[in-house]
Amino acid sequence: MSIKKIDGNQFLALEEDEVTKLDEEAKQIPFKTAIVWKNVLMFIGWHIGVSLLMYYSNFGVAAGAHRLWCHRSYKATLPLRIFLMIGNCIAVQNDIIEWVRDHRCHHKWTDTNADPHSTKRGFFFAHMGWLLVKKHPQIKTQGAKLDL
Template sequence: MDQTVKKRDVNWITVLWYIHLHALGLYGLVLLFLEAKWLTLFFVIFIVFLAGLGLTLGAHRLWAHQSYQASFIVRLFLVLAHTVAGVGSIYDWVLAHRLHHRYYGTDKDPYNHKKGFIYSHLVSNVLTPRPDQEILAKTIDMRDVDSDGLIWIQRRLYWPLFVIVGLLLPINAPAEYWDESIKNSVFILGFARLAITLNLSWLVNSAMHIWGMNPGDKYPADDNTVFILHKSYQMNYHYLLPWDSKSGEFGGYDSGCTTFVLKIWEILGLVSGLKTASSEDVRSVLGKMATSKMTLQQALDEMERLAELETKKAKLRYHHG
């Protein structure tokens, strides 16, 4: 532990906001199941799914890890979807997530998993930044994100965009188009929906505790079939090869709704260059490690280089096919 750096303090204003958001959101869920119309329920599911795509396929896989390339229309859609989630700008989200991967498992990790699920999911999000936050941020290469004009616009106009796209439009729709009550619209599409998307965002950084396994744990895990808690080493894999586009945020690999959407977009030609690690590449790199002095980090870098080479070859085959 770095003893020269002071501990992060609790931001009590943030704590009070989250307490009120979750309390009012819980009341909104009660209204959703007891009073709201069926169309409102379906609309909430749609909005949460939309925000989830902005968080997972957008902020996480596209911008934080550059695991694929997207057309302008997809990037615009994902920027708006992420704005609906109401978790701050994509730039800030990506910077925090890259810090999380860069300093994973250390005190410099904003969501240090070694301190447990409650810390990584909740406590870390109500603490003030580290005193050396600006110094740490300079160690993260954000030039790729800086060069994206859509991210630049969202970052500078975030609050007006969030008020319009993330609050007014979702809250107004039920009352305007199917005569839902104003009270239900505000508490369900406002507080309850924001509480859900906020926790989805937090889960991207704390999911290891729910779906991940510790080194040496039994595989398959004894609780492998308990509802959605499909524990595996996939989460460990993600922290080794974060650029693999098939890595799901919540325990799956090459499966799940978000990955399915990504595959559909690829078929439609809206995205390209989906990076992944093939079995041949793994064998090749393991062979080099066994016969040379290649370090683990060099091996991981080689895996990414091979993945990028495969995506380029695939694009060439597609264009000449």
């Protein structure tokens, strides 16, 4: 195994005259920018995939955790429930049972300490701060009274 000695100057920026020299040399080299289509398609694919995943996870929360399991707004077949459950998991908004408990607490005890995202604790807390802190004990005690 050989150890390559590192030139300490390689981490320093070029002097201005060296930059000028490199620029002049570059003008002598015939070069035309060529698009790497494989990379372009890969980036487009990633963005489309992430966008679809975002819509899928939003759907899993809105149609699954919220409407189906929390409010029981409709009945769903097993394949649809599995589809919604996976979407909900991708959203990383706690498991379905905790999501349902928190949301039912929110509706039943709105703007009390048993409401996980009470607006009385401020705009940021109600929007997303509640996800960053431990829950008030009343959420667990009151939530335990709910039939989940």
